[in-house]
Structure formats: structure tokens, C-alpha cells
Amino acid sequence: MATGVNKTAHAFDKTRLEGMLLRRFFYAPAFEIYRGVAGLYDYGPPGSSLQANIINEWRKHFIIEEGMLEIDSTILTPAPVFETSGHVARFADWMVKDTKTGDVLRADHLVKNVLEARLAGDKEARGIAAEPKEEEALKKQSKRKDKAAKAAPVKLSDEVAAEYERILAQIDNYSGPELGQLCRDHKIVNPDTGNEVTEPQPFNLMFTTSIGPTGQHPGYLRPETAQGHFVNFQRLLEFNNGRVPFASAQIGRSFRNEISPRAGLLRVREFTMAEIEHFVDPDDKRHERFNEVRDVELNLLDRHTQAAGSSAPKRMTVGEAVGKGVIANETLGYFVARIYLFLTKIGINPKRLRFRQHMANEMAHYATDCWDAEIENSTGWTECVGCADRAAYDLTVHAKRTGAPLVVREALKEPIVTEKEVPEFNKKLMGKTFGKDLPVVTQTVSTMSEEELIKLKGQLAQGEAVIKSADGREFKLTPEILTIERQTLKQSIREFTPNVIEPSFGLGRILYTLLEHSFWSREQDADRSVLSLPVVVAPTKVLIVPLSTKKFDELVQEVSSKLRKAGVFSRVDDSNQSIGRRYARNDELGTPFGVTLDFASLQNRTMTLRERDTTEQLIGGIDEVLAVVVDLCNGAIGWGEACERLERYTGQQNVD
Amino acid sequence: MATGVNKTAHAFDKTRLEGMLLRRFFYAPAFEIYRGVAGLYDYGPPGSSLQANIINEWRKHFIIEEGMLEIDSTILTPAPVFETSGHVARFADWMVKDTKTGDVLRADHLVKNVLEARLAGDKEARGIAAEPKEEEALKKQSKRKDKAAKAAPVKLSDEVAAEYERILAQIDNYSGPELGQLCRDHKIVNPDTGNEVTEPQPFNLMFTTSIGPTGQHPGYLRPETAQGHFVNFQRLLEFNNGRVPFASAQIGRSFRNEISPRAGLLRVREFTMAEIEHFVDPDDKRHERFNEVRDVELNLLDRHTQAAGSSAPKRMTVGEAVGKGVIANETLGYFVARIYLFLTKIGINPKRLRFRQHMANEMAHYATDCWDAEIENSTGWTECVGCADRAAYDLTVHAKRTGAPLVVREALKEPIVTEKEVPEFNKKLMGKTFGKDLPVVTQTVSTMSEEELIKLKGQLAQGEAVIKSADGREFKLTPEILTIERQTLKQSIREFTPNVIEPSFGLGRILYTLLEHSFWSREQDADRSVLSLPVVVAPTKVLIVPLSTKKFDELVQEVSSKLRKAGVFSRVDDSNQSIGRRYARNDELGTPFGVTLDFASLQNRTMTLRERDTTEQLIGGIDEVLAVVVDLCNGAIGWGEACERLERYTGQQNVD
16 A cells, blocks of 8 residues: 555654653553653553554454354452463562662563663673664563663673573573572662562452442452453353354453552553453364464564574474374364464564573473464563463362363264173171171272283182282172173263463454554654554544534535445534645654545535555545545455546646 | 233242353452452453443443544553542542451441441331331432341431431542441440440542553552543543543543442442543633533432432422523533433333432532432442543642643634733843842732832822832832833733543443343243343344254354354354253343244244343244344344234244
């Protein structure tokens, strides 16, 4: 669409982007007039609309396209649920306190910031920091826009510098005590005050509350939507006629009490997620639609590459990746590819999108394989979607705790026939013989393996046998007391706990990186910013610009009502500003098309149509232009085709 | 659509409805396998989809149709915001405790349940309780399905019975101490245990939590979304080019820690709301689109009717209601009518919908007027939408607390010219004369009224004047020290705090009452239930039923992909059950249309189309039927027209 438009004339300017997003109220710190609380953001009209459009597209791409079962479960969650899931014990970050001020810092962030600052100081001292490219690379390496620790230009020994690099490369892998050790070994203090910090303590990231008037139900705000799927598994399975595979999906708010949220929408305390739980037979993780994505090419950064100290992804098709075992199974590969297709469809730059596999020690202990969709942005590579094979963990722990049968029962086409040694006791005689020891004897025999039973059977055939109970006592058995027979058993139902493949989307992170990827400034004027959001997610599709108010009210009504009927979301800008300024404002809002109503519209019923990126303008009859705009907004045609259907507008119209 | 169908052959059966909603997983108690927590519900696939469709229609009807500014603000809210809004002090219900068991009861519910039970017992003793109509009326009178207090058949004196009726009629108006007095006066005890209850204590309904790692930010989960609009007022106003009227809108989760939630979706602890804050000039509450709704007829139960002890609504147009002053102003009337249009569009029975005006002492002290949309259901009349004129309260209190100028500045077409007495001091001379008392003297003069200044001016003209400061001291002034002159002042900007009209929707309550209004059973078989949901909100629009699996896979793919492209949400039911059973299941799910693929489809490319309410079937070519179905789902045609476009299906097809 944007042929001939130079979008890279000006370097990406984060300050300008952030200023614009605030000015146009894409989002703003929540409770700003109350001086706010870190990590909470409100979405204004364009941000809210962009988010709604991303969600809408997500719903189409995943839920509707694949017939998923959408649910809407509660945020408030009683404590036992998160005790079972492991969140109460383990959903924590390590924090340290400034020993004098009591300021709280996240331990890994502290180590990272201080070491990065020292390395930057070292480079400066070595006289290589002046190179802006180096600095930028350093900035990108950092995942967050944390308050930078002061970079004194102090030269480090080569050994120390290398040691710092080594630590930073595996910063996500240190435990709390290890982080404490690093602070002591490398004299890491709070850079804001110069004070020492305490030993790292785990800080659980869940918000707590109490449900009911008497405080009898401690509860949490969910930190993810997943448990709401698992606890409803039986009803979902029944809804799906008792069969797997099927997927449930949920879009909703989650909460994490981040220790020190500082990176805008990338690390917040309240956020909207979209999660899928795909339940699948553990013995058959093929996916029936895998062929549709087999040839999708991806940038894959597998765990072996990372372990070898490289971060250069390999490019391969998902078919190849599953075939070679890089991705564990077809279903996981299918979703990785579908995630790629979704993200690029809404406007994420495919060159700045990679899938990084979790390292063995980074992954939850029960998970089989896990890939994060990471999107590059001004703070580095940010995890925006996780896609994990969680095996049978979740359903197993909830079933164990509650006794609910969270399993699939499948009628076997061919019953499984097995032969087995079965002991049969003469209870009456046993009672006489063993008295109160009867249960011990029964128990001892019942827990014998097949092999032991065969051996025992042989001994009984000889006349008698002696068995030993768990507490070491011996009991004599005779064929009158115990017979062991080989029996044929027929199993016609297979019962199993399904495995779960979980694609989990952080919508705020996707939204923010999309804004970065869409932002640029006009070649001729760096102050004229544009958000090249794809039509499918643009907050407003069409801007209606009347030359002035009153005179054009009727035409404005006509055009906006016709667009509304066609399902195209438009807005009228009838402010007193010049048409140019109104268009410039809407370039910042990412509005892809604009139509102008002027005196020619009154006289000749013509209307001009403007495209955001190229600023090209076309002209035609009002209904003709509307037909083209509707086709553009539905994705039926591109701007090239629009240019063929309408005349180019020269800026001159015949008005009597 | 349902001509000839008798939907009232069987009386409404709430137990059957609830059983069906649970079985089909419209919604279910949350965390059921953990034995649940009262007041929390999860929506399963059909409930979730129904809710999404209601929200979608709401967005079209209000946000898109009226160009409202949608926002998405956080649920977590720092405490000062709700201190300012008054929620910390006043958002409470009165609770009592059982003096022995400690069980908690809501005071007004306790009084209501016990007195209602006594009245029922009285009727039984008088031998009139056997009449089922009486009982039903009594049941309807109750707003909630609270655990019924035991109804011993004890006759009351006529005076006592009348007194009970009088109390029940104004049960919403008692304060906590008054409820306590009622318990003592009428010996009201916990009906479950027979124990006395404590004095009523206020219980704040907001859930508390703590934001950040050090607990320095106490916070609440919002009990409504409204404050998120008010704190963002400045940005919203700027987005709207500084002009009012405009409206912001938000759809989101809210939380209330109900004391004893017991009535399913009608009283829950976590719920989805949709709220509009319409900001308007306090001096001009006309609405430019009022004419479009002027003739909408409503059932209005105004406060005078209620005060006279009646609950018979008056039927009148909204134009008449505003004209006569029954509804306070045009904008409020406009929204009341728009609410009516929305509710009836999604399927609420207009005969069971009324608007009840708040009584003077029921309304918040700052509100000018307030109307609740009440929907009748098996528990009585339930408030589902509130529509209040909140005057300038919210913006005023937040501005006062934070110092943020939450005002509109409007350029006056005609500047307002005023004349005023203006004092001017000779600072140098005053310093010499009064020394450290100078500020006191200046302050005393500056705070004088116009009248006092004129008097002072007259005295000075005589030579000198004596003024008295606030602390009673006297100071002598001369014309050299102070001159007072009449000046002409020109004001070209008008600054005002806008008023707020707030329509506030409880979506869960609307959803539940809609389910009740849509539910009926087939005349020939009470066990065959149907949900006659309108197409626009039905969870699934079209059911695709292949005669069996495998053979029809290709056709199923074709039909479902064509429907998807046309934007129609369909589901395939390829379970092993008979076609009749599959249709019956989908009648319960409210699916309005079904198409069947059978051997004739394979041979002749024909398909049958079934309508849910009438169970009538039509037949035609696959593409022909698809065209009709798409028109039906888009609301372009009704079933009558569909019957004209396709042949009636006789149950016999030509298959070789």
C-alpha cells in the first residue's frame, strides 16, 4: 500500500511515540490526577478500540475458525485452587530491600542493571562508548526500561568484564540465594542510594483478598485465566460430547503484583490475557489441520542454540521443525504457526518476531516443551505469547486434591484383552488360621507383583508357601487357604488424563509492540507522526471531514449512516481546524482512510478519499467512493485496486 | 415467527430452567469441584457466547450509534479514589450476626424473610394459603430466592398483619438502627437456629487488597466502573475537542462482597457491567436526538405513585413524560427510551419491563432524578439498569480533592460584561502605617462584599473609615491608603462543571432475565424445552447436522466455511445421536436455525432448513438455502419470507 513512502527516514524515537500515545489518549497512567499507582494503565478511546479490534480478530482467528469453546470464569479465586496449582508456593519473584531506606527492588533486575551499567562504564573508559551503535545494542539487550544505574566510566579487567557478560547471559536462571551471593561477590548495592541490600526474599505476586463478610474465604485475584478452564474440565468435556481433542478459550483480566513495574504496558499489574487450553490425547498429539500450516516459515531459537551461547534463530518451516523434533509435537507446532499467522496479520513485523524455546531449567518441571513468541521492540526482545505443552499436570493435581474424575473415558474399538494371575482367598478358613492378622496377610498377597504371584502359585502347587509381610513377619499359606488362577480380563473403556497445550497471549504487550512497529514520521517533517496500523485493527476505519459545520450536516449524516450500515466504523471530525490538521491528527490515530465533504460534494455529489500512508487522494461520486471504502475496509481490495476504480484527485474541482 | 406455536402450554418451571442451564453449561457455580464459593459463577460456551452477543449489540446500540468514547480502566483502585467518591464511608449493607453461631445475615433480608413467612403462616391459618395464586403472588413479591423462613400456620391479629405489610412496603428505606429496632419490636430471630441476632453493623461491600510489595497502597476492587470515567475526564474532554455534551462508555468487571448472595446470577460478587457517563451542560439538558425517541411508550412507575402506596405503572410516551416533568429532563428521558429499545431488541418481554423512579430518600443526596429499568422474573421485579442524573457531584468531589480542573471552558459568543467595585491599595504607605498588620488589613478589605465596599467607598469619600478585622481589631483607613473604583469587567470564557447522566447496566441480571423470558416447553412434551432467543443474541446462529460422520465431511466443510465467510456463527453436531435428539439439544441452546445434510445432499445438492420455534422445515439447493439463512441471521428477512423463498419440506426426498 505504501509504495514510494519512506517510513525509515527518521530513526525510531521512543519519546515522541510515548508523547503521542499520551496526547491522543491511547492509554495513560491510571488515577493520574491522584498521582497514580505504578503498573496500572487506563486505555482511552483509540487504545480501547485497538484492543477491542485485536480481541475481535483473535476471536475470529482462534475461537471461531477452530470451533473452540469460549468460557468466562471469575477473577476472584478461593485459595485452595492456587494451593493445588502450585501458585501459592511458587508464583514469586525475589526481592531485596535497601537496608536503610527500605526501598524494594527486584533482585534479578538490580543485579542486571548494576552489571550492565558497569559494563557500559567500562566501554566508556575504553573509549568505545561514544559509538552510538554500541549503546543501542546495549539498550536492546536490556529487556526493560529500568531506571538506569549510574554508569561511571571505570575500566574493568578483561576477566571481570567477561564474568559480568556470563552472568547477564543467564540472569533468568539464578535462584534467590544465588542472586544474594552475586550481590555480595560483586558488591552490588542500591544504585539510587549507595546502600547495601538485604538477602533476597521470595515475594508472591498474587493479590490477596477475602471473600464473604466473615473473612472465612481467603482468596486471590487470578494471575492467569488458565485455572478457570481446568476446574470446569468435566462440563467442557461433556459439552464436547465427551471427546478430545477440543480447546477452550478465554479472554479476560489477570493480575500480578509486580515488585517494581517500570516499562509501560510491558510490565503491568493488571492486564488482559487471551488463553487457550487445548486438551489432547497424550498418546496422539497429531493435529488434523497441521497440513494447513506445514509450510509456514518461522525464526526458531531452540534450546541447543541458546545453550551454545548463541541467540541467532534458525529459519525453518514448522513441518521441518516438528519432523526433526525441534518442536516436540504436531499440535504444539500447529499452534506456534497459528500464533505467527495471527501476530503478522494484525501488523507485527515478521522480521522482529521469533520463537524462543525455554531452556530445560527455565521450564516448569512438568512441561514437555515450551516456546515463547518474542517480539523485538525498543526495550529488547519481549515475550508476548507463551505456547507450552503442560502435559497432564494441571488436571492431575486438581483431580487428586478434589477427587473429581478429570479424565476422558473412551470406548475402545477393540477391547484390550489381558491375562492376569488372580489370588482368591478362603476367607473363613483364613480367619480361623490368622485371626487378627488376616488383613496383613491379605494385604501382603494383594500387593504382590505378577512375577511374585507366579512364584507363590508354584510353591502352593508343591503343598505350602511362606510369605513375608511388610513388617517382616512370616505367614504360612496352603492351597486350601489361597488359590491363584490365571484369568482373562477384557477392558472396553480406556480412561486417560488428557494433556494440555496452552497458547497464552499477553494482549497489552502485543498492543504496545504493535504500536512501536507501526510508528514512523513523514520524511519531510519528523514532527508529523503516522501509525500505520492495518485496517483490521485500526481504531477508526474512516474519518469523515466536512469542510465546515452546519452546511454539510446532511451529507455527513448520509455518509456516516451508510458506513454504519455497511459495518464500517467511522468518526466525524467537525472541529474548527484546517483539513490538513485534522488529517494529521488522524494519521497519529492510525485511521487508514479519510473522506472529505466540500462544496463540490454539495453541487456534484463527489467526495475525495485519502489514504493515510501515501496521503494519495482519489475522487468519485459519493456512493462510488463509499463502495470502494467498504471494500478496502473489508479487505476485499487494496489501495492499488482502489486507485484503478477511482480517479486521482488533483486538488482542483469544478465548483460553480 | 412463532405463529401457531403455543409457548404457554406449560407454566414456567424454574427448576427445569435451572437444571437445563446447568446441563447445557450456560453457567455454573465457580470452583464447583472445590465445593464453590457463594456468589461466583463461570459462564460456559453458550452463556459466554450469549453474553458476548449482548455486549456486541450494546456496543452497536450505544457506543457506535452515538459515537461514544469507549474506555477500559483498571479494576484495582487506590483507596483515596473511593474515599473521595464516598464509597469508603457509605457503600455498605447492614448485617447482623447470630449471637450463638456467628452466622452472618443481611439485616433487611432477615426482617423481610421473617415477616413474609409470618404473613404466609397467617394466610394458611386463615385457610386462604391453599390457593396457589396467593402463594405465587407472595413469591413474586419477594425480590430474592432467599432461604424461606419457616411458615408456621399462626393467625395474626389484623393490626399486626397490616403493620407487617406496611414494613415490607418500605423495607428498602430503613437505616441499620431502625432494622435493629424492628428485630426487637417484632422478636425477629435467625429462623435457621432460633437464636437472637446482634445489632446491625454496616458492612462495606468493597473487596480490599494491597498494591505493591510493601503494602503502602491500600486498594479496592471497583464496585462499579464509573470512577474510571471521572478520573479521566480531562483527557476525554480533550479527545472530544473540548466540547460537551459527549459520553464515555465502558464494559468491564466489577466486584461487590455481598453478605449472603443467594439468587443465582441476580446477586453475585463478581459481575460484568456496561456503564455510560454522559457529560452535559447543567444549563442545557436538551438532547439533539430526542425527537427520534419522543414517541416511545413506556411503563413508568413514578415516585408519587409509589408514595401513594401503589405499584401500578402509568403508560405514556417519553415525550409526554419529559413534557409533564415526570422525567426530569430530555437527556435523561432520551436514555430511558434508548434503554427500553435496547432491552426489547435483545428479547426482553416489554410487558415485563417497567421503569421505576427512585423515591426521594432512596436516591443519593446529590442526584437530581433516577429511574431503574426493572425486569419481572420468577423472583419479582429486579433492577437491571439504573439511569441517574448525578448532577455535578462526581467531578466536583474529585476536583476538590486533587486540584485537577475537571471543568469545561467554553468560549462565550457574547462576552459577559459586569461592573464591579475594585479596591486598590497604596502598598508602600500601608506598610508604614500598619507594619506587620498589613496582611490582616488587606485580607479584611479583599473579602468584603460588593455592598460593604460601596459603603466603605462612601466613608472614604468623607475623609476616613474604620474597618474591623475578623479577630475584632479596628483599623483606620484614609483615601491615601485605599481607593475603591467601579470597573467594567469582560468575561469571554464560561467555565462550568458538567453534569453527568449515567445509564448503568448489570449484564448478568439482563442475561438471566432474558433466559427466563425466552424459556418454554413444547405443548406435546413438557420435557422438551426451548430457548427462544432472538437471532441477534443467540449463542450459535446455525446448527449443521450431518446424517452421519465421514460421508458428509466435505459437505459439512463447505457449508460451515461458507457460513463463516458470511459472518454467521455455526456449529457442527456430528455426534452419534439421532437428528431429532441433536435438534432437541440445540432447541435448549437457543439455536434458531438448523440445516441437515443427508444422502439427498450428496446426490442432489439439496439441504433442509429448520426453524427452532415452529420446528417447520424447508428445502432447497445448498446455496439457495445458505442465502436464505444468511438473510435470516442478518435480520434482513423473517421466517415468513423464508417460507416464500424455499419449498416446504415434506419429510420425503428423492434419493436414488
